[in-house]
Amino acid sequence: MKETARVAIVGAGIAGASVAWHLSREGVEGIVLLEREEAPGRRASGRNAALVRQSVEDEVNLRLAVESVRFLEDPPAGFEPRPEFRRTGSLLLAGDSMGLERLDRVAAAALRNRLEVRRVGAAECARIVPILARGAVAGGLLCPSDGVIDIHALLHAFLRGAASRGARLLTSCRVEEVLVEGHAVAGLRTSAGVLETRLVVNSAGAWAGALAPPGAAKVPLRPTRRHLFVTEPVPAVDPRWPFVWDVSGPFYFRPESGGLLVCPCDEDDAPGLEETTDPRIEEEAAAGTLRLLPSLAGRGFARRWAGLRTLTPDQRFAIGEDPSLRGLFWVAGLGGHGITCSPAIGRIAADRILGKESALADAALLAPGRFS
Ligand SMILES: Cc1cc2nc3c(=O)[nH]c(=O)nc-3n(C[C@H](O)[C@H](O)[C@H](O)COP(=O)(O)OP(=O)(O)OC[C@H]3O[C@@H](n4cnc5c(N)ncnc54)[C@H](O)[C@@H]3O)c2cc1C
Structure with missing residues (x-):
């Protein structure tokens, strides 16, 4: 050529x-x-993980996310196949006082940019996502317009x-x-x-x-590796739940294939740019699951994979x-x-x-x- x-x-x-x-x-x-x-x-x-998350602390990223959600909610005519955007909402969680302060900062950034968010107590977190009932939760922040997209x-x-x-x-x-x-x-x-x-x-x-x-x-781009795991099916999971992001973990999960997709938010350097999975991170994911979702003790992961996120300073x-x-x-x-x-x-x-x-x-x- x-x-x-x-x-x-x-x-x-x-x-x-x-x-x-x-x-x-x-x-x-x-x-x-x-x-x-x-x-x-x-x-x-x-x-x-296919999450559409506007509820972030950095206001530059937050504004770009809000602008993008306008597009994703109502793409222009002819944007086909039309990606399904499930507006499940998101529930940011904190397990300690530092985490709660972080939620305050996210809430302040959201309100300054007219993104609707609402602080919720631990009891309401467990009402919205009952599987959190026995987990280490001090409070949460709900963002109803976040969701999950068909990537x-x-x-x-x-x-x-x-x-x-x-x-x-x-x-x-x-x-x-x-x-x-x-x-x-x-x-x-x-x-x-x-x-x-x-x-x-x-x-x-x-x-x-x-x-x-x-x-x-x-x-200065830094490629880092991040893992995702999908649990075996869990009957208590409701696919309509918001995705849950524990800023104190950090750790997040959302319903997937009858179970949960979970992420221990690992961020190791990936010098060889390898996307292979590491059993050590699987142990971290299991520990995070146990801390936040003790009722899932003993349940294994059915699937696992890793990908590269490229960060700037x-x-x-x-x-x-x-x-x-x-x-x-x-x-x-x-x-x-x-x-x-x-x-x-x-x-x-x-x-x-x-x-x-x-x-x-x-x-x-x-x-x-x-x-x-
Ligand atoms: C585990 C994980 C979870 C994530 N979760 C979310 C989430 O929930 N929500 C969210 O918004 N973001 C999420 N992200 C981030 C998001 O996936 C990335 O920001 C985004 O996909 C990056 O897109 P990209 O096009 O820059 O890179 P890529 O998707 O990596 O695309 C780069 C492309 O360039 C090609 N390429 C590279 N070198 C060459 C070459 N020399 N010649 C030709 N082709 C080349 C590659 O093959 C590749 O297809 C997540 C990322 C990971 C890894």
Whole structure:
């Protein structure tokens, strides 16, 4: 292959897919998405907990989440397959006074941004999610508009919309090198040949740092591994429960397949970028389950997997042009909010690429060069 593209997007996870959707909606032609796997969404975007959580402490992330929920609740006509968004609500929990202070901070941030939340006592937590009755709970914060989304439908709706407007997805196509001439991007060397382009979007998830060529900024991205476990079926579980996030653990769970999906919120470095599971973390998950949900003692996990979350030092996204290399555009460091905020992430990236001010966030707060 020796082809040209107006915009080459590396990685067909939720970041790349949303950027392609938003750019194509603005009438941009010549978009090529390159994905090294046989199918899109095989990495973090297909291995996460599917939570849509607006109730967070950081107000930049909170505003992007609130904006994204508007999109997810009522996507534009033709956004198909329409991803089911189950507005189950969320229940943040605290087990101690430090945790309760944290809930106060989340509540204050939510109220400042007109996100409806409500403080609830331990007894009400157990009324809403009865399986918490014997757990270590000091109080909670309910956010009724949080929920759970069909992540596969969401990814494919972005991709399908972009494809319907001419964007091309190349799977099994590994980008080996970003080609540079002077201080500007000139193309990509891929496993299928060279693609000439002046604009590369680096949405390669945990691999974004490794993709950046010499001459690009050193964006301090930290890929970390996180595990999820699904218990065997538990008759007491009601699929309508909100997802529950214990900030004191930290630990979260939600109904899944007749049992519970649980997460011990592990955050180990993942130097080899391995997604293999670690029995030590399974023990942590079992201990967390026992602490919060003692009635599940002795119940095993039926399924387990791990994925990579890529963090920045301030836990905000890195969206914007590289400060040192013209034509390299970062959409990376989505941490634990990439699914929730995917509509806003794609919107902001498309605005910036087209040289427009984004109404959603101040460019400086997300600039990839802000750490240097
Ligand atoms: C266990 C876990 C639970 C999570 N839970 C939630 C949650 O409940 N809610 C939420 O909002 N977020 C959650 N997240 C975070 C969310 O999944 C991520 O923020 C998001 O999926 C990141 O998307 P991405 O497109 O940046 O990365 P990815 O999905 O990893 O996509 C990057 C893509 O780039 C491709 N690629 C990499 N290098 C190359 C190359 N050289 N050439 C071609 N292709 C390449 C990869 O194959 C991959 O498909 C969770 C993450 C994990 C791991």
